[in-house]
Amino acid sequence: MGLLDGNSVLVTGGGLGIGRALCEVAAREGARVTIADFNADAGEETLATLKDAGAEAQFIKADLSIEDDVRAVITAVADRHGSLDCAFNNAALSHGRGPLHEIVREDFERTLEYCLTNTFLCMKYELEKMLPERSGSIVNISSNAAERGDPNNAPYAAAKAAVNVLTLSAAAEYAARGIRINAVSPGVTDTPGLRAYTDNHPEVEQWLTTAAPMKRLGEPREIAETAVFLASERASFITGQIVSVDGGLSVRAG
Numbered sequence: 573m574g575l576l577d578g579n580s581v582l583v584t585g586g587g588l589g590i591g592r593a594l595c596e597v598a599a600r601e602g603a604r605v606t607i608a609d610f611n612a613d614a615g616e617e618t619l620a621t622l623k624d625a626g627a628e629a630q631f632i633k634a635d636l637s638i639e640d641d642v643r644a645v646i647t648a649v650a651d652r653h654g655s656l657d658c659a660f661n662n663a664a665l666s667h668g669r670g671p672l673h674e675i676v677r678e679d680f681e682r683t684l685e686y687c688l689t690n691t692f693l694c695m696k697y698e699l700e701k702m703l704p705e706r707s708g709s710i711v712n713i714s715s716n717a718a719e720r721g722d723p724n725n726a727p728y729a730a731a732k733a734a735v736n737v738l739t740l741s742a743a744a745e746y747a748a749r750g751i752r753i754n755a756v757s758p759g760v761t762d763t764p765g766l767r768a769y770t771d772n773h774p775e776v777e778q779w780l781t782t783a784a785p786m787k788r789l790g791e792p793r794e795i796a797e798t799a800v801f802l803a804s805e806r807a808s809f810i811t812g813q814i815v816s817v818d819g820g821l822s823v824r825a826g
Contacts, residue, residue: 574602587614759818
């Protein structure tokens with residue numbers, strides 16, 4: 573029996589990287605998965621992978637920074653399955669890397685929109701669907717940048733720090749109403765986005781690989797396994813937690 577047998581699950585940003593791994597692990601654990609992403613090609617690839625494995629799944633193209641898109645996606649999930657049982661809010665984009673004094677306001681606000689505002693919008697409509705059932709689980713995907721800071725990536729770190737506080741605040745609000753809300757905070761993870769950068773900066777990959785005590789990058793599957801556990805009934809007394817999955821980076825001395 574799978575951890576999410578029969579559950580209706582939404583994964584935002586499910587087209588690539590950690591999002592795709594979330595879809596694959598949730599499907600393996602018996603979930604009926606809805607993939608939401610604005611990258612149609614990547615979303616369709618994830619959908620094909622799930623269907624080839626025998627999972628029940630659908631893909632919806634959506635920009636989750638747009639409230640009407642968010643409302644439409646979550647309504648479609650509930651209409652198709654009768655409920656929304658679990659949601660993994662993973663969609664995020666970072667703009668404006670570099671020294672803080674050189675970052676333009678447009679890039680700062682765009683990063684907030686695609687990391688924080690979209691998470692708020694998804695939670696708002698996910699909670700609306702879960703409240704009548706007095707049950708449900710939400711797992712937000714944060715980042716260790718929120719806890720340690722991230723030089724030359726301040727907008728993203730700030731946005732993810734706000735996601736953590738949003739998670740904690742909502743967990744306290746909805747715990748007595750049957751809804752659990754947690755976050756997973758990945759360390760440096762071997763995703764296509766990271767590879768696109770390190771392929772041109774091999775010295776950065778070397779540094780990242782040795783930074784954590786475990787001396788390697790994380791794998792998307794490792795993030796997904798933790799998130800799916802938190803969403804499942806195996807974690808029924810866990811809410812309001814920010815769980816680092818980072819190879820020990822967050823406790824490294826120095």
